[in-house]
Amino acid sequence: MASEHVEVAIVGGGPGGLTLAQGLKKNGIGAAVFEKDRARTDYVQGFRLRIRQRGIDSLIANLPPELYEAFVATLGQAPDRNILLDENFETLGEDASGGGNAQGEIDDTHIEKSVSRITLRQVLLSGLDGIVRYGKVFSRYEEQPDGSVTAHFEDGSAIHADVLVGADGARSRVRQQLVPHARSFDTGVRRLAGKMTLHAAALHQISPLLLDYNAGIRPSEGHGLMVTSHRVNVEAYRRYGLIGLDDDTHKDVAGFHFNNTTSYVWWNTAYEKDELATDDALARLSGAELLDLLISKIGHWHKDLLNLIRYTDPSTVALLHVHSSEPVDPWPTKRVTLLGDAIHAMTYFRALGGNTAIYDAGLLVPELVAAKRGDKPLLEALSDYEARMLEHGANAVRSSLTAMQKNVLAGRRRQSEAAE
Numbered sequence: 001m002a003s004e005h006v007e008v009a010i011v012g013g014g015p016g017g018l019t020l021a022q023g024l025k026k027n028g029i030g031a032a033v034f035e036k037d038r039a040r041t042d043y044v045q046g047f048r049l050r051i052r053q054r055g056i057d058s059l060i061a062n063l064p065p066e067l068y069e070a071f072v073a074t075l076g077q078a079p080d081r082n083i084l085l086d087e088n089f090e091t092l093g094e095d096a097s098g099g100g101n102a103q104g105e106i107d108d109t110h111i112e113k114s115v116s117r118i119t120l121r122q123v124l125l126s127g128l129d130g131i132v133r134y135g136k137v138f139s140r141y142e143e144q145p146d147g148s149v150t151a152h153f154e155d156g157s158a159i160h161a162d163v164l165v166g167a168d169g170a171r172s173r174v175r176q177q178l179v180p181h182a183r184s185f186d187t188g189v190r191r192l193a194g195k196m197t198l199h200a201a202a203l204h205q206i207s208p209l210l211l212d213y214n215a216g217i218r219p220s221e222g223h224g225l226m227v228t229s230h231r232v233n234v235e236a237y238r239r240y241g242l243i244g245l246d247d248d249t250h251k252d253v254a255g256f257h258f259n260n261t262t263s264y265v266w267w268n269t270a271y272e273k274d275e276l277a278t279d280d281a282l283a284r285l286s287g288a289e290l291l292d293l294l295i296s297k298i299g300h301w302h303k304d305l306l307n308l309i310r311y312t313d314p315s316t317v318a319l320l321h322v323h324s325s326e327p328v329d330p331w332p333t334k335r336v337t338l339l340g341d342a343i344h345a346m347t348y349f350r351a352l353g354g355n356t357a358i359y360d361a362g363l364l365v366p367e368l369v370a371a372k373r374g375d376k377p378l379l380e381a382l383s384d385y386e387a388r389m390l391e392h393g394a395n396a397v398r399s400s401l402t403a404m405q406k407n408v409l410a411g412r413r414r415q416s417e418a419a420e
Helices: 014-026 053-062 065-073 117-127 173-178 198-203 234-238 278-282 289-298 304-308 353-373 378-419
Strands: 003-009 031-035 048-052 084-085 089-093 109-116 132-134 138-143 147-151 158-166 184-195 214-219 225-230 266-271 318-325 337-339
Touching: 003 014, 014 031, 014 053, 014 117, 031 158, 048 053, 048 117, 048 304, 048 353, 053 065, 053 353, 109 117, 132 173, 138 173, 158 173, 158 378, 173 337, 184 198, 184 289, 184 378, 198 266, 266 278, 266 304, 266 378, 289 304, 289 318, 318 378, 337 378, 353 378
Parallel strands: 003 031, 003 158, 031 132, 084 214, 158 337
Antiparallel strands: 048 109, 084 089, 138 147, 147 158, 184 266, 184 318, 214 225, 225 266
């Protein structure tokens, strides 16, 4: 058995894992976070996150007041108005309040609050020195006769814990051992996105409608485009030390994709598999080549829309395969559990993924606190957490997948109607 012991071992240092660590620290429960890399250079890390009330509530509950204050003060600004345009740049509709969404579902998004994923990570890492351990790649866990868990890592180290939490993302190794039948699937949707600095947008005379609104482009045929912006206040950053500034771990990454102090406009669009090109062909294309490919599909659109694509910084462009998790039934509760994408990975539609991970942490902390206080047995606390986590996670996955399907099917329908 490992000589070192911790009450809660957390595998993965994303938003969910770090929120959990903050909440446990706040409540006097010993925790350690095991993270593979100090630098987070996955593509989505360079984009902002829409925050929802569920995420805000969890951050309020789990961050010390001064950190939550820093989180609010360093938020970026997104447009608070929506507009719908066609490919000829004609207005189809406008929602001055910015509320709701295309599907008419109840939405708790604070659309004007634009959260840099880089800044959020800086906030969540604050005060966790000695708790977050880098260079740790989880390999397996081993259950002990008393129900506790030993987590093993690829460097040969191990740690003994009362509870092990897998917060290690969509390819979770913890999930693979705990719930091997849980699966995710390729939705067949390919997402293309890119960014342009607001300085470049001014030079290229990008229309204010694409900068000051959350703009949805609904063409008469084919797939649409979503456009929004993220404005930062560097002066606010300076009041909070390193929070909000550029992350030193990104200094060797070319381009401005991970520049955390630059305001930008960004867009994304979704196509079905093989519509743009085969996956093999797409994988060989550079950012500039992906932009050229997209322009070849929408070359008849209005010049203001084409210029947004044409002058996008190629270093910020990438194509992602969109995956979603399959529903999973409850499993026998052990002292190993999961949160976030490790158990319910979802599409990017409706911006539910990061918020769900943070919310999961907000569900788990009070259960672990109740167990530590003796208010309920540990396994009962974990079972209660898993019941609520699985229910709301399944709802989020379903909502996100439905929104994606409606979006893509609408594009397919418009394409078919245009061909008739």
